[in-house]
Amino acid sequence: MRIITLAAFIIFAAFCIIVAVANRVDVTFSLAPLPISWNLPLYILLFAGIFIGLGAGSLVVVAKSVRHARHNRKQTKIIRELEKQIKDQIKNMSPTESAGEIPQDQKQIS
Numbered sequence: 001m002r003i004i005t006l007a008a009f010i011i012f013a014a015f016c017i018i019v020a021v022a023n024r025v026d027v028t029f030s031l032a033p034l035p036i037s038w039n040l041p042l043y044i045l046l047f048a049g050i051f052i053g054l055g056a057g058s059l060v061v062v063a064k065s066v067r068h069a070r071h072n073r074k075q076t077k078i079i080r081e082l083e084k085q086i087k088d089q090i091k092n093m094s095p096t097e098s099a100g101e102i103p104q105d106q107k108q109i110s
Helices: 002-022 042-092
Strands: 026-031 036-041
Touching: 002 042, 026 042, 036 042
Parallel strands: none
Antiparallel strands: 026 036
């Protein structure tokens, strides 16, 4: 697993270097209604967009995992309550009922 992770990192780093070298030209980044503008290399804008997208995606995943964890906790609580009810019912049963024997008045005559 370590080798696969290292290989993926090396490929990703090589890709980033190639993109950075190929897109060194300066571009003007401006926010249209505001009087703000920056002259930045194109690769910085590309990487910023990629990392903003990765960040937004990870926030969505975290939000969904929190929701699923909450649901799992509720289900676990319900299961524990039902198991407790079953144990209480078994304790309240008579010894013949808990052993699985049929009481004398309920036996069928064949």
